[in-house]
Amino acid sequence: MEQRVSFITLGVADLARSEAFYRALGWAPSKASVPGKIIFFQLNGIVFGLFGRQDLADDAGVPNTLPGAFSGVTLSHNVRSEAEVETVMATALAAGGAQTRAAHRADFGGLVAYFADPDGHHWEVCHNPFAVIADDGSVRFGRS
Amino acid sequence: MEQRVSFITLGVADLARSEAFYRALGWAPSKASVPGKIIFFQLNGIVFGLFGRQDLADDAGVPNTLPGAFSGVTLSHNVRSEAEVETVMATALAAGGAQTRAAHRADFGGLVAYFADPDGHHWEVCHNPFAVIADDGSVRFGRS
Numbered sequence: 001m002e003q004r005v006s007f008i009t010l011g012v013a014d015l016a017r018s019e020a021f022y023r024a025l026g027w028a029p030s031k032a033s034v035p036g037k038i039i040f041f042q043l044n045g046i047v048f049g050l051f052g053r054q055d056l057a058d059d060a061g062v063p064n065t066l067p068g069a070f071s072g073v074t075l076s077h078n079v080r081s082e083a084e085v086e087t088v089m090a091t092a093l094a095a096g097g098a099q100t101r102a103a104h105r106a107d108f109g110g111l112v113a114y115f116a117d118p119d120g121h122h123w124e125v126c127h128n129p130f131a132v133i134a135d136d137g138s139v140r141f142g143r144s
Numbered sequence: 145m146e147q148r149v150s151f152i153t154l155g156v157a158d159l160a161r162s163e164a165f166y167r168a169l170g171w172a173p174s175k176a177s178v179p180g181k182i183i184f185f186q187l188n189g190i191v192f193g194l195f196g197r198q199d200l201a202d203d204a205g206v207p208n209t210l211p212g213a214f215s216g217v218t219l220s221h222n223v224r225s226e227a228e229v230e231t232v233m234a235t236a237l238a239a240g241g242a243q244t245r246a247a248h249r250a251d252f253g254g255l256v257a258y259f260a261d262p263d264g265h266h267w268e269v270c271h272n273p274f275a276v277i278a279d280d281g282s283v284r285f286g287r288s
Contacts, residue, residue: 003172003185003186004187004188005152005187005188005190005192006188008149008152010261010265014262017262018261021240021241021261021262022239024235024238024239024240025236025239026147026235027147028147041147042147043147043148043149043281044148044190044281044282044283045189045280045282046188046189046190048149073217073265075152091168091169091170092169094168095165095168095169096164096165096168097165117154117165117166118156118157118161118162118165121154121217136188136189137187137188138188138189138282
């Protein structure tokens, strides 16, 4: 598992409110966003996402409950091939991670799985054919 | 506020356990780490940190409680001058963020403040003289 992170996603209670907040910070959403559903911001070689908290919990395969079960944050580690999704998950589970979702075909066409680290921080392992990973591990997503 | 993130920090219950977990993923800590206190990993132009959950909550100026008050994750936005800490905080508060800690001198010599976004996700705004910010917004921290 290469030493990098590709996306940071925050689960939010009100997507419009959160999008307005980050716009008010001076940030501009990426054209990869799906208005009203998920908002992306291209950062410095990584992507920052805002997603409904329930949607994000569902995506990670965990209950949207507190305390403890779900922090409202996921980190995504993108890989360069579908085969790597399985190898990274195997590494994570061997390291003591807990699988919360097995590898599955995502709606956008990629292959996605999730594991939780020892504190329940959720990592997505993802092959996304639309997210370009540079040699330095930076990811660029979408067209903006 | 530039469109980027510099550090991702996870609050963890057992630092040694978490360090062992990420090492087992194949990651190598940065020489910037303080063994037994805080562990850093240089990622793709950003830095990933493991820090005691209570320490992280204390650093962010929030109670280490659930539900809701603290997710166990912070995002850090580093700036290029101390003056920018105040300007970024002013922007964040004007956008509807809530200050959880006013700007203050950190032990390492930098200037640090914290705000919470609408869902209580905690952002550190930090001028760290030891973290070099490249023109593209990527940050490199420490000597490794």
